[in-house]
Structure formats: C-alpha cells, structure tokens
Amino acid sequence: MANFGELVLVLGDLHIPQRAGSIPEKFKRMLVPNKMQHVICTGNLGCKEQYEELRELAPNVHVVTGDFEYESPASSAAGDKKTDPSSAMNAGILGTSAISIMTGDTEPTAEHEEEDGALHALPTMPSFPDTKVVQVGHFRIGVVHGHQIVPWGDHMSLAMVRRKLDVDILISGHTHKNEVVEHDGCYHINPGSITGAYSSLSDEEVTPSFILLAVQGSKVVCYVYELVNGEVDVSKTEFTKSMSTGV
Template sequence: MIAVISDSHIPDRTDSIPEEFQLKMKDADKVVHCGDFESEKVYRRLSQNYGLIGVKGNCDYFDIESSQKFTWKQVDFGVYHGAGIHPRGHHPTLAKTARQLGVDVLLHGHTHQQEIAEHDGKILLNPGSCTGVGGGSSKTKDPSMMKIKVRDRKLEVEVVNKDRESGDIYTSSEKILNIDSISDKE
C-alpha cells in the first residue's frame, strides 16, 4: 500500500500530522509527501521514519527535488507539488506534467483539496492537506490522506479523513481505476 500525504505546513501552521495517519504510514510499503513540509527538520524526520518519497512545495526553502518518479507493481507514478500551475489544480497542465514525467499517475498537492481525477489518459490524485490547514483559496478542512493499493494495473484509491471536531476517522471517497482502460483514452 502507498500512503500519500501533502501540505503538512509544520511548524508554521500546525504542530503535527495526526497520529492515526502516522500509524497508516507505518503500515505502508511506500510513503509519499507531495510537498509543503515547510521545515527541513520535518522532511528529515519523515524520511528517517518512513523512507519517504518527497518533493519540494512552494513553502519549502531547502534542497529537495521538485519532482520524483517511481514504479510500484508495474504502475509508473510521478510526484509533483503543483505550485506554479494556474489556476491551481488545472487538470490539463497536471496531465501534461504526467506526460513529461512519463508516468501513468501523478500524485500532487498545493490546492489542499482532495481529488481523484482522470484527464487525457492520466490519473491525477491529490490527498488534500494531511493536517487540514488552509492555503491559497482553501479554508481549513478535516485533515486527509490517501491510501493506494495496486493490483493487476488497477488502483484502489481511498481518501481517509480525520473529523476535526470529533476526532473520528472516516473515508470520504473510494474509487477503483483501471490504468490500461484510462491510458487507452489518450
């Protein structure tokens, strides 16, 4: 399972990633952070604890790659924050980035809004903010992350949230995406 988080903004906007998300990250085979750690110390700690694949966000002022690629169970993933894309989260530009990286799936952040989308034969996944902090035009929300399972070039994507008021964990979205049928649409 791949655990995907983004836009933690620690320590400037909040103190920590919810403990429940950290437990899910410990259970993951891979952990991805789509940028805006805000602190190199947080990046290093996550890298040390989880063998992190992470990228630079617009609030990261330390040395880190702006994009990454990896293959998991015969599916090619790209990781890119999404800063500099106007309007924020613009699907055609994100799909173009996925093509430039040569990947099936682009994991991205920046908007602080969770999303499961397909565009021009590419899958675009945004886990939202793992701490629920606002950013840009996005207001404070429930913290969220994604869990992705890959089987036979099919993605099972689950968006996991923590209710800000009650502390309850809930799933807001689940979707199964077939890589081959989506990429055939190109």
C-alpha cells in the same frame, strides 16, 4: 491472509510547525512503520524533523519541493518567515478494512533565497527535486507540488505535466484539497493537507486528509482518509491500467 500488494502512502502540505502543530493524533496512530513500501510527499514539510519521521515509515521515501519551505522551526517561531508565495504568482467492508491496512490489524503483505515570497531552501535537509517519477507495479507515478501549475489545480494544465512526465498517475498538492480524478484515461491524485493547514487559496476550513494506494500489478485501490468532526472517514476508488494502450 489478505494481500494488498504494494502500499503507497501519499501526503503533503504539512507546514509543521508554521501552520499546524502536528499530524492529527488519529492519523498518527494509523501510520505504522514498515506497513507501507513507499511514501510520496508533495512537499511543504516545514522542518527537517518531519522528513526524518517520513523516513521511519517506509524504505522508499519520495519528496518533491514545495513553494513555502522554511529554514528552521526556530526562525519561524521568532517571526522570521517568508511571505506565502501563493499570494504572489480491499478486503471486506470499506472503513474497517481500509483503516486496518494502516494500523496493521490485518496482515498486508543550494541554499537560495528570492525576494517577494519565493522559495527559501532548508539548509539542513536534502535538496528535493521539482518533479519525480516512481514506478510501482505497472504504474508510472509522477509527483509535483503543484504551485508550478497555472491555473492551480486545473486538470488540463495537470494533464500537460502528466504527459511531459509520461506517467499513468500524476500526484500533486498545493490546493490543500484532496481529489482523485480520472482524466483522459489517466488519474490525477491530490492528497490534500494531512495536517489541515490553512490555505491562502481559500477561506474555507481545510479538512485534514491523506491517501493510501494499494497497487497490485495493473490495479490500484485508492483510499482517501479524511478527519471529519474528529472522526476518520474513508472513501475508496478503484482503477485499472489498460496494458494495451499504456499512458
């Protein structure tokens, strides 16, 4: 029996239903409830229903607040939405084995409002924190949406947040572009947008993506899932924490 350790689904920037109708069907079929132990979301869910769907996937769901939240799908459908703030401020062969982790084919073991496009709270949803730290295996994992980072997506700035949170891995979003980057012996991970929601940061088409972390003690296997030309493409990165040096 294959043992993948603790599985952590990492996703974000859904923007449902404002910028995207739903998670792509090929991704949905892979997100089998109770196959993962954790879900980490970088924010911008879009509506309460998406939060409830995440809660059905795993017993531990960790969400941070995004920069572009909505009151409800109804208010958005009526055209009542805020200006985007970004305009202001392993086992086996890669692919088959990685996808089977998700499908189960293998057996892995408050309310506030500001003018000019600032945050608008979701009154029917929990109040999510700006940052969060999660312990998985030997890793401390920090989570932040990323709109607070200046310049956006800059790894020197992300490293400052990582050191402040005292974590081995920093997960962020906002750019709608997935990344797995080693920086100063630690890792910065961005799952991109699982829906492929458009980003005002770029004119390029956004590739739908999410990440799965398989954590075994001091080792992480990081699977990046992308939907390219209608097909799921998977890439893999492995890294190990040095137990002697820590963060």
